[in-house]
Amino acid sequence: MKRYKLPVQGQHSETVILANGDFPCHPIPLSILKGAQYIVCCDGATDSLVRAGIVPDAIVGDCDSLSDENKERFAHIIHRIREQDTNDLTKAVNYCIGIGRKKITILGATGKREDHTLGNISLLCQYMQHTDVEMITDYGSFIGTNTDGLYESYPKQQVSFFCLDRCHITTHGLVYPVQNQIFDSWWQGTLNEAITDEFGIDTDGRIVVYRAF
Incomplete structure (x- = not known):
């Protein structure tokens, strides 16, 4: 059974x-960004990164939202992918997998547009087939899985999970227990709470687990 640690500042x-x-802007994702070994920017995210005083190692996307200045400055690390069947985040994940980087932390994938946010979160269950990936926001973290798992936590931590398939779900260590129930809608696993420093979720389908900071 896989165990998932909580993201911490400076990891x-x-x-x-x-x-x-x-x-x-939250200390945890910001410290992870500043301490990253290798940073891949999705297109226009490069402009925000440079304003924060950080230089990317690679830029991936169709470059439609990258400033002209940074197109010129970083021309040597731009990997332009024009096809529109996938979004820039998926292009970046595929690029990382292609160069052998299969332990990935995704930042900056929520906010601004709700449709992008929902799409990016659901894509975690696609990426998990090929890589070890976690999405961290200013409010918490998302993990995609399709197997039983144990999740590091703390008492009263807010927890939700979202079923992308019709799943049999059993939980352990949550305030509102679930015992072999069938969940088939995103809302059904939301707004729970951890009891101790670890909780478990058993599933036979794809789910996304959220732990709030």
């Missing part, structure tokens, strides 16, 4: 993808 991240949503 080492092998690879960070910065999407073009809200730029991180």
Whole structure:
């Protein structure tokens, strides 16, 4: 059974993808960004990163939202992918997988547009087939999984999970227990709470687990 740690301030991240949503301001994602070994920017996120005084290692996307100044400055690390069947975040994830970087932290993937936010969160269950990936926001973290898991927590931490498939769900260590119930809608697993320093979710389908900071 896989165990998932809580993200903490200053943790080492092998690879960070910065999407073009809200730029991180919470101490945890901001410290992860600043301490990342390798940073891949989704297109226009480069402009925000540079304003924060950080230089990317690669830029991936169709470059439709990247400033002319940074197109010129970073021309040597731009990987332009013009096809429109996937979004820039997926292009960046595929790029990382292609160069052997399979432990990925995604930042800046929420905010600005709700449709992008929902799409990016749901894509975690696609990425998990090929990589170890976590999405961290200014409010918490998202993990995609399709197997039983244990999640590091703390008492009264707010917890939600979202079912992308019709799943049998059993939970352990949450205030509102679930015992082999069938969940088939996103809302059904929301607004729960951890009891101790760890909780478990058993599933036979794809879910996204959220833990608030």
